[in-house]
Amino acid sequence: xxxxxxxxxxAGVSRSTVERVLNNRGGVNDATKDKVLEIAKLxxxxxxxxxxxxxxxxxKLTIGCILIExxxxxxxxxxxGIEEKAFEFQTYGxxxxxxxxxxxxxxxxxxxxxxxxxxxxxxxxxxxxxEPITEKLKALEAQGFPVVTMNTDIPDHNSQxxxxxxxxxxxxxxxxxxxxxxxxxxxxxxxVTGFSNAKSHYDRIEGFKDFIKNYPDMKVIDTxxxxxxxxxxxxVTKTMLEKHPEIDALFxxxxxxxxxxxxxxxxxxxxxxxISFDDMPETKNLVRDxxxxxTICQQPIRQGKMALSVLFDYFVEGKKPxxxxxxxxxxxxxxxxxxx
Amino acid sequence: xxxxxxxxxxAGVSRSTVERVLNNRGGVNDATKDKVLEIAKLxxxxxxxxxxxxxxxxxKLTIGCILIExxxxxxxxxxxGIEEKAFEFQTYGxxxxxxxxxxxxxxxxxxxxxxxxxxxxxxxxxxxxxEPITEKLKALEAQGFPVVTMNTDIPDHNSQxxxxxxxxxxxxxxxxxxxxxxxxxxxxxxxVTGFSNAKSHYDRIEGFKDFIKNYPDMKVIDTxxxxxxxxxxxxVTKTMLEKHPEIDALFxxxxxxxxxxxxxxxxxxxxxxxISFDDMPETKNLVRDxxxxxTICQQPIRQGKMALSVLFDYFVEGKKPxxxxxxxxxxxxxxxxxxx
DNA sequence: CTGAAAGCGCTTACAG
DNA sequence: CTGAAAGCGCTTACAG
Numbered sequence: 001x002x003x004x005x006x007x008x009x010x011a012g013v014s015r016s017t018v019e020r021v022l023n024n025r026g027g028v029n030d031a032t033k034d035k036v037l038e039i040a041k042l043x044x045x046x047x048x049x050x051x052x053x054x055x056x057x058x059x060k061l062t063i064g065c066i067l068i069e070x071x072x073x074x075x076x077x078x079x080x081g082i083e084e085k086a087f088e089f090q091t092y093g094x095x096x097x098x099x100x101x102x103x104x105x106x107x108x109x110x111x112x113x114x115x116x117x118x119x120x121x122x123x124x125x126x127x128x129x130x131e132p133i134t135e136k137l138k139a140l141e142a143q144g145f146p147v148v149t150m151n152t153d154i155p156d157h158n159s160q161x162x163x164x165x166x167x168x169x170x171x172x173x174x175x176x177x178x179x180x181x182x183x184x185x186x187x188x189x190x191x192v193t194g195f196s197n198a199k200s201h202y203d204r205i206e207g208f209k210d211f212i213k214n215y216p217d218m219k220v221i222d223t224x225x226x227x228x229x230x231x232x233x234x235x236v237t238k239t240m241l242e243k244h245p246e247i248d249a250l251f252x253x254x255x256x257x258x259x260x261x262x263x264x265x266x267x268x269x270x271x272x273x274x275i276s277f278d279d280m281p282e283t284k285n286l287v288r289d290x291x292x293x294x295t296i297c298q299q300p301i302r303q304g305k306m307a308l309s310v311l312f313d314y315f316v317e318g319k320k321p322x323x324x325x326x327x328x329x330x331x332x333x334x335x336x337x338x339x340x
Numbered sequence: 341x342x343x344x345x346x347x348x349x350x351a352g353v354s355r356s357t358v359e360r361v362l363n364n365r366g367g368v369n370d371a372t373k374d375k376v377l378e379i380a381k382l383x384x385x386x387x388x389x390x391x392x393x394x395x396x397x398x399x400k401l402t403i404g405c406i407l408i409e410x411x412x413x414x415x416x417x418x419x420x421g422i423e424e425k426a427f428e429f430q431t432y433g434x435x436x437x438x439x440x441x442x443x444x445x446x447x448x449x450x451x452x453x454x455x456x457x458x459x460x461x462x463x464x465x466x467x468x469x470x471e472p473i474t475e476k477l478k479a480l481e482a483q484g485f486p487v488v489t490m491n492t493d494i495p496d497h498n499s500q501x502x503x504x505x506x507x508x509x510x511x512x513x514x515x516x517x518x519x520x521x522x523x524x525x526x527x528x529x530x531x532v533t534g535f536s537n538a539k540s541h542y543d544r545i546e547g548f549k550d551f552i553k554n555y556p557d558m559k560v561i562d563t564x565x566x567x568x569x570x571x572x573x574x575x576v577t578k579t580m581l582e583k584h585p586e587i588d589a590l591f592x593x594x595x596x597x598x599x600x601x602x603x604x605x606x607x608x609x610x611x612x613x614x615i616s617f618d619d620m621p622e623t624k625n626l627v628r629d630x631x632x633x634x635t636i637c638q639q640p641i642r643q644g645k646m647a648l649s650v651l652f653d654y655f656v657e658g659k660k661p662x663x664x665x666x667x668x669x670x671x672x673x674x675x676x677x678x679x680x
Numbered sequence: 681c682t683g684a685a686a687g688c689g690c691t692t693a694c695a696g
Numbered sequence: 697c698t699g700a701a702a703g704c705g706c707t708t709a710c711a712g
Binding site for chain 1: 356386387388389391393394430431432433507510513514516517521522524551586633634639668669670671672673674675676677680
């Protein structure tokens with residue numbers, strides 16, 4: 001594999017000049033430039049990433065991450081992915097600042113400003129759906145500042161850098177597809193969602209509904225909201241099941257799975273086919289005991305890792321991600337593979 | 341993050357000595373060694389992988405890969421993973437030799453010898469189940485030569501380096517779990533396998549049977565073999581379905597999915613719930629048109645990549661993989677997520 | 681048992 | 697517009 005030095009030798013110029021040409025730094029005579037490019041192309045030059053990585057230490061780069069502060073173990077997984085990569089990148093001289101802030105727009109905005117004042121070179125954020133935050137992030141992007149939205153995105157985001165996470169609409173479709181398979185296409189579905197105004201929850205429900213459009217005997221009977229809270233979840237699920245004795249299938253869109261599970265179990269002689277999302281410990285237990293037939297997972301640790309990796313690649317290679325939406329796999333888990 | 345240089349400075353010794361201690365090269369005075377280790381521990385030294393990677397070029401390493409030569413597109417995917425990583429590692433000065441050989445023991449043995457005579461430093465192989473091959477690989481491992489078995493393993497392999505691929509027994513369990521969900525636990529299953537003596541196929545069937553043990557109304561009626569061949573598959577599947585009109589579920593264990601699909605479709609008014617493996621183009625089509633309800637995939641490209649990555653990490657960091665069995669995810673795909 | 685030097689491929693900062 | 701030098705962290709080969 002050819003190196004810059006080798007190209008320099010062949011072209012009869014210095015390594016500096018080759019570096020200038022290959023990295024488009026300008027200020028090189030056209031004839032020289034063409035000659036270098038020709039040789040690079042001919043010999044199929046590709047940079048040695050180890051060399052590139054070794055020098056980024058000199059840039060003293062810092063990435064700021066804003067995560068949502070919550071007891072929800074799902075967020076802990078995202079954080080775990082971030083921390084693991086942060087540790088790895090630390091050996092390359094990169095600094096990663098992680099801030100967990102409450103789920104309010106004011107707190108997120110304050111933290112964005114705080115990190116910017118600490119001279120971060122890129123931002124990773126789980127943005128709340130909120131006009132001022134959206135504007136702030138778009139303004140940063142317009143300046144060419146790299147912003148990675150992670151796990152959840154701002155509305156109608158034509159990201160200038162990238163979004164890392166699930167395709168929630170497709171997740172909803174997949175959940176409906178599983179529901180089709182386990183019910184044979186005949187069911188009265190109760191939907192238990194987290195927040196009616198959370199985009200990810202909304203998109204999953206839309207995906208679900210879009211899929212079942214083609215199956216006239218699959219119907220959504222009612223939709224309730226549990227604020228991702230187990231106590232609330234137990235109450236609203238139980239109430240819905242009492243109110244609609246015809247409900248024989250449950251679509252758990254977000255958190256509060258433990259509470260919903262308890263509500264389901266309280267109806268001893270009723271077969272309620274249930275599909276959920278994610279694989280937090282309580283959810284796993286409910287899959288193991290058969291209360292939940294399948295759960296659709298989104299690899300939160302991987303999302304955290306990818307968010308940082310994508311920025312690291314950008315700093316090292318100077319290239320934005322090829323796609324501005326990076327989707328993690330939709331993983332369907334049933335009892336047999338829930339512990340894999 | 342502290343470097344070897346910094347430690348050398350603090351310990352009042354040379355960088356060479358620090359390198360000797362940290363990499364256990366021996367020949368260092370005990371007191372000096374302890375002092376260096378103490379400082380390294382105190383400052384939480386971790387090597388900068390970019391530095392390590394930059395120097396492996398000097399070792400002029402070569403990895404040999406023996407893949408199975410076949411029209412089967414699945415093997416092409418494995419190869420694709422290998423090729424992608426080979427290209428990446430080429431920029432670090434690593435050479436990867438890929439050899440595709442026919443599915444016979446004699447050919448594989450000849451190729452192992454051939455690669456060894458070319459002074460490879462590690463071997464990746466999809467081993468055929470065969471006594472002499474097993475012995476040969478075990479002998480290499482006994483010498484400390486790194487061998488990665490990929491996608492399929494030798495029997496009862498306590499790998500000294502590692503196996504990269506699926507957990508086939510668990511795959512079979514997962515297939516049975518899906519079958520349980522789509523049939524409600526009542527079905528007469530016909531099994532179409534590839535080769536009765538292929539370990540991966542055998543293990544999947546065992547996993548399937550182990551899972552349905554707990555469901556008295558799920559029964560395996562008959563098992564036929566299609567040699568992973570579509571023509572044969574069409575014939576044996578059709579014959580089995582004719583012979584056993586009670587069969588209402590099909591477990592496609594390996595290749596020949598296209599042939600089996602055609603056989604299924606020839607029984608117009610019979611509802612045969614079908615589960616398969618992998619997502620080759622023909623299988624995808626059958627999932628899209630509803631003939632196959634779910635297919636269980638094993639990420640062949642990832643397997644190819646992992647096989648080389650694990651060796652690369654070993655060369656760079658000098659550490660064997662932490663686990664001698666690296667399992668790729670069991671991915672359940674249904675119509676909604678088959679194209680993700 | 682220890683150290684000085686050279687080099688892996690790359691980028692930066694400076695000199696001209 | 698171009699080049700020489702220094703340095704990122706690591707390992708190797710040699711000298712003592």
